[in-house]
C-alpha cells in the first residue's frame with residue numbers, strides 16, 4: 001500500500017491506524033499519556049469541561065475512570081444512590097488526597113491510635129505540618145471522641161476511621177461515629193481496605209469518603225499497587241480530583257487494568273478467605289501455645305457485636321499471640337514453611353507479618369502497648385489455600401518456641 005509519508009523516518013514515528021474490529025470482549029489498556037483534538041476550539045471545550053473529558057492521563061483516562069466507577073458502584077451497590085470514584089497510585093495517595101482536599105489551617109482531624117502505621121506517619125509527619133490539629137484517640141470510646149469535638153476549637157473537622165483496624169481487628173461502630181460526626185459538622189473518611197465493599201459499605205452508615213488500598217483485596221493478586229476513593233457528593237469528588245491531578249498521584253492505565261482483572265473474583269475470594277479465617281481463628285483459640293486470638297467473628301472478641309451489625313462476614317485477617325517474647329515471635333515466623341513473611345495482605349496466598357518489627361515499627365511503644373500490639377503478636381492474612389494446610393504450618397512452627 002502507498003504510504004502517506006514521503007520518508008521512512010516519518011512512518012517509524014507514526015501511530016498505525018487501528019483496523020476496524022468488532023468490539024473487544026475485554027476493555028483495552030488505554031496506554032496513552034495524552035488525547036488529541038481535531039481543532040483548537042475542540043481542545044478548549046474539552047479542557048474547560050474537566051473531569052470526565054480526556055486531555056491527559058494525569059487528568060483522566062477512560063480505562064482508569066471505568067475501574068474507579070466500578071469500585072464506586074460496589075461501594076454504593078443496593079444503597080439507592082450513586083457515588084463517584086477516583087483511582088490513585090497507592091492507598092497512601094488515596095488517604096493523602098482525601099485528607100488534603102478537605103483540610104486547611106485550623107482543621108481538627110480526629111482518628112484512632114491503632115491506624116495502619118503508615119497512615120499514622122502520614123498524619124503526624126505530613127498533614128500535621130499544614131496547620132491541622134491531629135487527635136488520635138480510642139474511637140470505641142464515644143464519650144471521649146465527642147469530648148474532643150466539644151472542647152477543641154476548629155473551623156472544620158474530619159473523622160478518619162479504619163475498621164476493622166490493623167492488626168488487632170478492632171471494629172468501630174460506623175453508625176454511631178457517623179452520627180456523632182454529623183452532630184459536630186465533621187466529614188467522615190473510612191478506610192475500608194480490610195473489609196472491602198463485599199463485606200461492609202461505609203456509605204450506608206453516612207460516611208462521606210471511602211478509601212481503599214486496592215493493593216490488597218480489591219486487586220487481590222499482589223501484582224499491582226493502587227488506591228481508590230469513593231464519594232457520595234460530587235463536589236467532594238471534584239475537590240479531590242483537583243488535588244490528585246495537581247499532585248500527580250493518579251493511578252496509571254496498566255494498574256487500573258490489573259485492578260479490574262483482580263476485582264472480577266473479589267466476592268468469591270473474600271467470602272472464601274473469610275470462611276477460612278473463621279476456621280483458623282476457632283482452631284487457634286484452642287491451641288495451648290497461643291494465648292490470644294483477635295478475630296471479630298469469634299464470640300469472645302470485643303468487636304463481635306459491632307462487626308455482626310455492620311459486616312456481612314468477618315473478613316480474612318486474624319492476629320494471635322505466640323509464646324511470650326519478641327524472640328518467640330521471631331522464632332515462630334522463621335520456622336514457617338508455607339506462609340510467606342511479607343508486609344502486605346489480601347492476596348490469594350497466606351501471608352504472615354510481625355507488626356512490632358514491620359508495619360508498626362515507627363509507632364511509639366506506649367501506643368502499641370495500649371492497642372494490644374505486643375511484641376509477640378503475629379498478623380495472618382488468610383489466603384485461599386485449604387485452611388488445614390495453614391493450620392499444620394502454624395502448628396509445626398510453634399514447636400520451635
Ligand code: PLP
Nearest residue numbers: 090091092116191193213215226
Ligand atoms: N490502609 C490500610 C488499612 C493498609 O493496611 C495500607 C497498607 O498496608 C494502606 C492503607 C496503604 O496502602 P498502600 O500500601 O497501597 O499505599
